[in-house]
Amino acid sequence: MADSCLTGFAEEIDDLAKEYESMKELHKKYKDKLEEVQSMQKKCATLVGHQKKRYKQIAEGIKEKSPGLSGEEKAKCNELKTLVEDRKKNCIEVLDTLPRSNNFLLSTTLGPVSVSILSKKDRFAYKEEYERFKLYLSIIMLVGATINTFFIKNRICDACYHFLLVWFYCTLVIRESILRHNGSRIKGWWVVHHYLTVMLTAILLIWPDSVSYRMFRNQFMLFSLYLSVVQLIQYYYQSGCLYRLRALGEKSDMYITVEGFQNWMWRGLTFLLPFLFVAYTWQLYNAYSLYHIAKHPECNEWMVPVASVIFLCLFLGNMITTSGVILTKFKAMQSTSSSPKNKGS
Structure with missing residues (x-):
């Protein structure tokens, strides 16, 4: 009786073997993808940080130059200001989808x-x-x-x-x-x-x-x-x-x-x-x-x-x-x- 039970358990394990191998393979792919996602998140965060810094510098430069501009140049300057603000907003939207470091209380x-x-x-x-x-x-x-x-x-x-x-x-x-x-x-x-x-x-x-x-x-x-x-x-x-x-x-x-x-x-x-x-x-x-x-x-x-x-x-x-x-x-x-x-x- 005990031998038949053990035989049944062994057969069940054999039946699960294929599914077990599929699970291991899927888990390996998951870990690889997870590492890939984490790497992409770091790259995105670095790029966003650089973009925000450069747009801030550009905005300051436009502000300094704008007082002495003529009519057409002023219109172009306003277009650039609008473009910079739009890009900065887009950067914030990208940051919202990335992990951020905790504030003091959460830390x-x-x-x-x-x-x-x-x-x-x-x-x-x-x-x-x-x-x-x-x-x-x-x-x-x-x-x-x-x-x-x-x-x-x-x-x-x-x-x-x-x-x-x-x-x-x-x-x-x-x-x-x-x-x-x-x-x-x-x-x-x-x-x-x-x-x-x-x-x-x-x-x-x-x-x-x-x-x-x-x-x-x-x-x-x-x-x-x-x-x-x-x-x-x-x-x-x-x-x-x-x-x-x-x-x-x-x-x-x-x-x-x-x-x-x-x-x-x-x-x-x-x-x-x-x-x-x-x-x-x-x-x-x-x-x-x-x-x-x-x-x-x-x-x-x-x-x-x-x-x-x-x-x-x-x-x-x-x-x-x-x-x-x-x-x-x-x-x-x-x-x-x-x-x-x-x-x-």
Whole structure:
């Protein structure tokens, strides 16, 4: 019986021999192609670097010579400027399909491993997974904040919730760095915002169970609860905006939702802004409350004034950035409506 089983296994192995040899041959071809692709990527990167350097020099030379040119020469100069700008844009498009070295944050957290996503399909899939991650964690944080606000008032449960916040924002910073590395347009204040939030949540995690903590605890839990609700509303609103704009071909697939108001979210403005401004005002109120708690005779923790300053920075950054976007968009709409073309139509 055992001999027949072994004979059967041997026959199966023999049957697989041809397929096994084909697999080895295909794998060898794959490794050769992979080495060839890596070699071509390095060559392309070198050529693009040389092209960008030369076009920069040419553009500077054209700029120096252009003031003293005649009419025909000036027209030729403008043509050359346009050609140089087009070539520079093409170089950037080529760079987008090549692996790039990691920035400082990615190098320190992930090391030299490449996080470049070369396929547009894979980039979009990673962005979609990032959006789902934010949605699921927002729901979990909403549940956690509700439990801590109304049902359980225990420092250990609070610490677990604060740890969740620290982990969420740290993960968000790394994921957004990977997205930005691969062409997402999030930048400026919203990047700084997450670094400040990581610092704030870490402070809340290590804050001892003192008089000052208990004075601020309920206010923060209510704030977290409201912020989780706003994040869910914001996710569905922003996702709807992006879906419509992408369907119309007006926005890139690598645009992502952020904790604030952006140019592409102008449609349905009155729906989202009140929620955002209430959250920003609450951040100011948190800063004000912590400032007064810091003056309490039983408050000896350094976390109180530092958290107050961070909340104030978050309020100012959010308010200034969002107001700036609204003002810029409003001016653009006014200039469009007052243009001669619109007046004549």
